Amino acid sequence: DIQMTQSPSSLSASVGDRVTITCRASHIIYNQLNWYQHKQGKAPDLLIYGASSLRSGVPSRFSGSGSGTDFTLTINSLQPEDFATYYCQQSYNSPRTFGQGTKVEIK
Amino acid sequence: QVQMVQSGAEVKEPGATVKVSCKASGYTFTTYGISWVRQAPGQGLEWMGWISAYYGTTRYAQNLQDRVTMTRDTSTTTAYMELRSLRSDDTAVYYCVKEGEVAGTVFFDSWGQGTLVTVSS
Numbered sequence: 410d411i412q413m414t415q416s417p418s419s420l421s422a423s424v425g426d427r428v429t430i431t432c433r434a435s436h437i438i439y440n441q442l443n444w445y446q447h448k449q450g451k452a453p454d455l456l457i458y459g460a461s462s463l464r465s466g467v468p469s470r471f472s473g474s475g476s477g478t479d480f481t482l483t484i485n486s487l488q489p490e491d492f493a494t495y496y497c498q499q500s501y502n503s504p505r506t507f508g509q510g511t512k513v514e515i516k
Numbered sequence: 517q518v519q520m521v522q523s524g525a526e527v528k529e530p531g532a533t534v535k536v537s538c539k540a541s542g543y544t545f546t547t548y549g550i551s552w553v554r555q556a557p558g559q560g561l562e563w564m565g566w567i568s569a570y571y572g573t574t575r576y577a578q579n580l581q582d583r584v585t586m587t588r589d590t591s592t593t594t595a596y597m598e599l600r601s602l603r604s605d606d607t608a609v610y611y612c613v614k615e616g617e618v619a620g621t622v623f624f625d626s627w628g629q630g631t632l633v634t635v636s637s
Contacts (some may be wrong), residue, residue: 410578443623445561452627453553453561459621466548481630494563503566503575505587510560 415508432497441501538612
């Protein structure tokens with residue numbers, strides 16, 4: 410199985426900050442990497458697919474980059490509604506493993 | 517618009533079986549696969565398995581393959597996830613998720629609202 414490792418596991422940031430979350434795959438997954446936002450009590454939402462493609466309707470302050478084994482999710486100018494847990498997920502093969510999550514909290 | 521509507525919360529005793537349903541609408545059901553993902557309290561997201569809505573073929577997570585069965589009914593556009601021999605660590609919110617695909621990249625683009633399954637004596 411491909412292991413996905415996110416860092417950090419949590420972070421504190423202020424509104425307006427730039428936030429970067431990294432995700433590393435244990436094997437090469439090319440660009441088969443997706444990012445999800447998960448708020449308490451709600452279902453997760455797809456933000457980024459194919460490592461860098463922004464899903465329609467997702468604010469442009471979210472961006473993704475990377476290929477191979479190392480990937481990054483960046484949130485420019487953090488907004489109050491962005492405080493949530495973020496997960497990366499590989500779709501290169503089965504099982505479609507998730508990272509352990511990064512909780513973004515208010516400083 | 518696409519909707520995935522799941523059945524309601526369940527409380528089960530250890531050793532019992534639970535079956536969660538997921539009614540899909542707003543798209544051609546047989547075009548996309550459906551995965552099931554769960555989240556135990558305080559834990560992250562865990563992929564449980566996948567079913568092809570067209571063929572009915574399945575793939576399961578290795579740690580669940582002896583206890584889980586995923587099926588679908590194309591006439592009612594409903595997917596099902598059955599988990600047997602329930603244990604306390606199966607207590608979780610269970611999600612069904614529609615897969616999408618663009619240029620060979622597969623992703624989870626529509627999630628059900630989640631079904632809380634509590635395993636307790």
